Every structure is written in structure tokens, then in C-alpha cells.
Amino acid sequence: MHMADALLSPAVGLSFWAGSATTLALCSRRLRDRLEDRALPFMGVLGAFIFTAQLFNFIIPGTGSSGHLGGGLLLAILLGPEAGFLVIASVLAVQAFLFADGGLVALGCNIWNLGFYPCFIAYPLVYKPLAGKGEGRGRNLLATLLAGVLGLQLGSISVVAETFLSGRVELPFATFALLMQPIHFAIGIVEGLVTAGIVVSVNALGPRSPAKGDGASQRPRPSLIPIVFLGAATILVALLLGSLASTLPDGLEWALEASSPRASGGTGPVPPAVGLGLSNRALAGSAALIGATILFDAVIKAARSWKARRS
């Protein structure tokens, strides 16, 4: 479910970055005074486990597809929603920076899709009310199952919406949603089962685990509504501004249109019978530039080896 940079338009990518960054800032601000010292290594270890778990794909029977754990719900249950969001954001950032899994502009979308919904929607609205104080394995299992499914359903529909709004692929919204939702329903069930198992194991650590429900100090927990509202509002405002700006061509687009041979009289490289095409001049220019770059690279390498020999 990791978005790639090329699937996004700059407006959508930056809007979700704004939403995720706002949510990160609010979570960090809340946690600054509440987080216990011991929680930091615990967060790091859980993040490393989630990171590793996401590398292993499991087969989804009957679909010919595979999936991996999201981990957002597990982190929200063990650390609390704010710390959980922070850790899943770190996991996704390390994946983007070190392993090219997801892109730097797409990181905002990925944090939102895999972090916001499980931590701030599925956990407080489904898991907490259903699981109560954690008595009863059956109740816990049902709560994690439903919350896991809801978190992934919202995340996957968000991927569909971001792709649709960006307009980089031709898949219609409904077709794409019909492809994504059933697969992520199955992944959600596996996520719920695995999450329930891990929560039981980690809680069995007893007093060693700093994960006592909300992971932070025992002071009353402030409401999550401001975080949810501000995060979502930032995205909506940014998207709105982006769509207003995109109704007219931006400076670059306008200049490109004006300077293109087609716009200046139709005598350019593209034959009038066909609307789109590659001109011979563009191809020749590309070949020349590639040749020049190869030459530049060879000169730099030669200079470097000459310098190494002399020293």
C-alpha cells in the first residue's frame, strides 16, 4: 500500500505532507511532557519489529496477491495513538530514505494512510470501546479484528482517492476501489489476528513493558479530536488551494505551452494528423545530451584516477 512519488501530483503530495506534518507536530507536542524515559527504547524496538515485519509478505488465498502488516493499530494499542503515529511515521520514513520503499513526496500520503486511520480512527472509535480494559481474549480479538479491517479499509480507499485526485493513472475510481478494498479486507483480518497475538505476548511481559494501555504517564488523556480535526483540515485546505491554483495553468505550464512549437503555429515537430508525438529534434537533442553526459562521466573518472595515481 506504499504510494510512489510518480503516482502523485505535487499538489496532492504536498497537501498530505502538510496534514501528516501537522499531526506529527501535534503528537510530538503532546508527548513531550507525558512520555516516560523508558518509552523511547521501547518505541524504537517496536518500530524495528514493525519495520522487519513489513518486509515479509504473506499470501492472500484465492486472490493471487500478497500483503504485509501495516502495524499502525498494534503501535496505537501498545504505545497510545500519538506515540504509535510517531513510530509508524518513523518506520515509513526509514523505508523511504534507506530502502526506496515509497517516495519522499509520497511519504506524507503513506504516513497518513498507514498511520492516521489506525491510530486516530480505528483505535479510539473501534478498538477502545470494544476491548474495554482488555479483559477477555474473545473481546480483544474481536476488537483488533474489526479495528484492523477498518484501519486498512480507510487506508486503501485513501490510496485510491489520492491516485484519482493526482490523475497520473487511467484507472477509474470505482474499478480501482473494487480492486483494492477486498484485498485489504483480507489483509485487515490477518493484521487483526496477528495484532491480537502480539498484544497478548507483550502484555505478558508484565511490569517490564511500558505499554500500559496508553503508553504515557497516568495523567488523564486529552481528547484526540483536535489532532484529527487539525490534521484533516490542513489536508482539505491545502487540496482546495491546490485545486484553485490548478484551474489556470501555472507560470511554468503557461510558459511551456507558449514556447511549444505546436502552440506557435502548428508547424512544429508534431505532424498535424496526430495530436501527440515525439519529434526527431527532441530525440536528437536527447541523444546529444546523453552522449555529452557519458563523456563528462568518463572525463571525471579519468581525472579521478589520474589524481589517485599521482598521490
Next chain:
Amino acid sequence: MRLEKALYDLGRRDRHPRVVDGLQNLDARALVAATAFFILTLLSFPKYAIVELIPPGLLLLILASLGDLSASRLALRSLPVLPFAALLGAANPLLDQEPYLIFSTTIAAGWVSYASLLLKSLLAAAAAAFLVEVAGFPGVCRALRGLGLPSLFVASLLFLRRNLSILLEEGLRLLRTRDQRSFGRHGRGIGVTSRILGVLFVRTLDRAERVHAAMLARGFTGDLPGNKPAGKPAASWLFPVLIAAILACLRLVPFTELIGGLFLGAPP
């Protein structure tokens, strides 16, 4: 062996940061800003852009060449980004049947938008790989903190990176222990594996807590010490400005057309 290789690869990037002529002296914030400009410019190209993407790609190759980074290494590190983009764009050739003229042959424009999508994916991932190779992961974290991201998030990034190494080391030890105490299918069942995972968690947590305690003993306060730029500030900020100016030119001017016009003559 795969775990050992993963651990080696992870450590190598920190043990041997790339020594890049000139670029290693830049403030990592400047590198992050330049990378962001590069990717955003890339994404702003229209969906049928192919030759237009070549000059920005070559710019990246020139920077890589200056930094003694091989193009194949950057390409290899960029490959993981391809599957999702390839999957989502696969319908383009079927759904977009507008004619597109290439080498006197007409093809469906969807093929071109698909190729453009894949090329943009590769270039964007290569730019991110370039950033990490030049600045190093701790440098990128320092830059993110310098650019205003919360200290707790940056600390969480660094802890995650450190604990990933610890997890892999402990995992390797436990795997060796299991291999020495099992034969055939004995000692390799799901029960043993789940117990090993539990032990792995506890041992990793133990070491992570010891590392954290040592950091606290040495005065760690939860934030990165000193966010001063590594090199000359003016030179550092000239770099992203220069890159942004070049990228704006490449986005504005049909560069390949102009160069090609020198060889084939200007349009009538």
C-alpha cells in the same frame, strides 16, 4: 546469509559515508531542499513527458558522477519503488488509446504515460538514494530537525535505525543458536519459532534500554546536539538555489528540442 548481508549493508552506509567532492561540505538541509525541488519538478511534468525527463535525469547523473556514485548503484537502490507504480499504471495502455506518433509509428498514448510513470518513479527514488548516499542517514535526520521537524520524531527515527541494527544482530545470534541445537525438522516448528520471536523481543529491548541508559548518562536530552551547518553557509544555500534555477530552466525551456535543432535545423 540474507540477514548477515542486510546487517552489513545497513552498517556500511554509516561506516563508509560517501566522500563527495565539494558536496560533502554542504549543509544537509541544502541537500534535502535540492532533492525536494528535484522530485517536485519531476512530478510537475505532464503525464506524456518522456524526453523532457531526460535532462533532469542527466543532471542527477552528473551530480552522481561528481560524487563518485555509480549510476547502476543508484538504479539498484531505486528498484523497490517500481512494483506498485508498475501495477497501478499497467492499465494505462489499455484505457488510454489516443494515438501517439513515435519513429513514424503510431502507438497508444497509454504506453507513453506508463513509461513516463515508471521513469519518474525511478528518478524520484534515485534522487532520494543520492541524498542518503551523500548526506548519510544521520545527516538527513539532522537536516530534518534543522528544517523544523519535531525533535521527538527525529529521535524516534534515530532510535529506530539504531534498534534495527540491534534487532538484526540479536536475530542472527538466535538463528545461529537454533541451527546448532536443531536437526531436520526438530526444533524448527512454529512453537519454537514463536518462542524465539518472544526471546528476540526481550533481548532486543534489553540492549536498547542499555544503549538508551548509556546515552542518558552521557547527557542525551532527547534532541540532537548542535544543528550548525557543516560547511560554509553561503555555499550551502547556493547549491539548492542553483539546482532550483537549473530545474526551472529545464521545466520551462524545451531543452532537447533546442539542442536537437542545432543538429537538424530549426523548425520552418
